[in-house]
Amino acid sequence: DIQMTQSPSSLSASVRDRVTLTCRASQSISSYLNWYQQKPGKAPKLLIYAASSLQSGVPSRFSGSGSGTDFTLTISSLQPEDFATYYCQQSYTGPFTFGPGTKVDIK
Amino acid sequence: QVQLVQSGAEVKKPGASVKVSCKASGYTFIRYDISWVRQAPGQGLEWMGWMSGYNGNTNYAQNLQGRVTMTTDTSTSTVYMELRSLRSDDTAVYYCARDVKGGGMDVWGQGTTVTVSS
Numbered sequence: 001d002i003q004m005t006q007s008p009s010s011l012s013a014s015v016r017d018r019v020t021l022t023c024r025a026s027q028s029i030s031s032y033l034n035w036y037q038q039k040p041g042k043a044p045k046l047l048i049y050a051a052s053s054l055q056s057g058v059p060s061r062f063s064g065s066g067s068g069t070d071f072t073l074t075i076s077s078l079q080p081e082d083f084a085t086y087y088c089q090q091s092y093t094g095p096f097t098f099g100p101g102t103k104v105d106i107k
Numbered sequence: 108q109v110q111l112v113q114s115g116a117e118v119k120k121p122g123a124s125v126k127v128s129c130k131a132s133g134y135t136f137i138r139y140d141i142s143w144v145r146q147a148p149g150q151g152l153e154w155m156g157w158m159s160g161y162n163g164n165t166n167y168a169q170n171l172q173g174r175v176t177m178t179t180d181t182s183t184s185t186v187y188m189e190l191r192s193l194r195s196d197d198t199a200v201y202y203c204a205r206d207v208k209g210g211g212m213d214v215w216g217q218g219t220t221v222t223v224s225s
Contacts, residue, residue: 001169034211036152043202043218044144044152049211087152091211094166096142098152 002026002090004099012107019075021102023088028068032092035064035073038101039084047086048073078104109133111141111203111216118222119193126189127219129203136184137161140206143177143188145199153199157206158186193223 003026013019023033031051036044046055048064051071061076075082083106088099114128129141143155156167158177165177176189186203201219204212 032209036212038152043204043215044212045215046211046213049207049213050209053210055211055213089152089154089211091209094157095168096154096157098144098154101151 001095002029002093002097004088004090004097006086006088006099006102008102009100010103010105012105013078014107015078015080017078019078019082019104021073021086021104023066023071023073023099025069025071025090025092029090029092031067032090033064033066033071034089034091035062036087036089037082037084038087044087075104109205109214111205111214113201113203113216113219116220116222118224120225121194121223123193123223124189124191125193125221126187127201127203127221129186129188129216131184131186131205134205136181140208141177141179141186142204142206142212144202144204144212146202147196147199150199155188155201160186190221193221195223197221198223 005024007022033051035048038044047058047062052064063074085101085103087101112130117125137160139160142157145153158165174191178187203216205214
């Protein structure tokens, strides 16, 4: 199985900060990497698919990059509604594993 | 609008089975796959398996093989996930999600809480 890791596990940031989250796969997954945002008590929401494609309706302050084993999610200017947990997920081969998540909270 | 509506919360005893439904609407059911994801209290997301909306093919997580079955009723655009021999560590919120090949899970159900307790 492909293992996904994320760093940091949590971070504290302020509104308008630029935030970069990292996801790493245990083997190459090409660009089959998705990013989700989850708020407490809610279902996850797809932000980025295929490593760098912005899901319809997602603000342009979110961007994704990377290929192979190393990926990043960047929030260019953190907004109050962005405080949440972010998960990466590989869709290269089953099982389509998730990373453990990065919790972004208010500094 | 495109939506997935799941069945209500369940409380089960250890060793029992649970069957959660996920009814799709607002899109052509057979054109998309459905994945199931669960989340234990305070934990991360765990991918459970996937079912093709087109032909019913399935792919289950290795750790659930033999205990999980995903089925579909195309006449009602509903997918079912049955989990057998429940244990306390199966207590979780179970989500279904529309899976776009190469495009992630773009529509999610509201989640179904399954509690396993004696």
